[in-house]
Amino acid sequence: MKAGVLKMSPTTIAYGYLTIAIICEVIGTTFLMKSEQFTRLVPTIMMGALYTVSFYLLAQTLKTIPLGIAYALWGGLGIVLTSLVGVVLFKQTLDTAAVVGIAMIVGGVVVMNLLSNSVVH
Numbered sequence: 001m002k003a004g005v006l007k008m009s010p011t012t013i014a015y016g017y018l019t020i021a022i023i024c025e026v027i028g029t030t031f032l033m034k035s036e037q038f039t040r041l042v043p044t045i046m047m048g049a050l051y052t053v054s055f056y057l058l059a060q061t062l063k064t065i066p067l068g069i070a071y072a073l074w075g076g077l078g079i080v081l082t083s084l085v086g087v088v089l090f091k092q093t094l095d096t097a098a099v100v101g102i103a104m105i106v107g108g109v110v111v112m113n114l115l116s117n118s119v120v121h
C-alpha cells in the first residue's frame with residue numbers, strides 16, 4: 001500500500017455513499033419547499049440536481065448493501081431529518097402523534113442495525 005493512502009472496505013464506502021445520499025435527499029427536499037411548486041427556477045434546479053446525486057449514490061450503495069436495508073435507512077433517516085428541517089427552517093410543528101411516529105422510525109432503524117443479520121457491517 002502506498003504511503004498516505006487509506007484503504008477502506010467496500011462496506012465503509014457504501015455507508016459513506018448512503019450517508020451522502022441521505023443528506024442530498026434532505027437538502028433536495030428543502031429546495032423542493034423553497035421552489036414554491038416549481039415556480040422559482042434556482043431552487044427547482046438545485047432540487048433536481050440534489051435528487052439526482054442522491055439517487056446515484058443510493059444506486060452505488062446497492063452494490064454492497066441489500067436494497068431493503070439501504071432503502072429503509074435512506075427513507076427512515078430522511079423522514080427524521082426532513083422533519084427536523086421543517087421544524088427548524090420552516091417553523092412547522094410536530095404534534096405528539098408525529099413525534100411518536102418518528103420515534104418508532106428511529107427505533108426500527110436501530111433494531112434493524114443492531115439485530116438484523118441482513119445488515120452489512
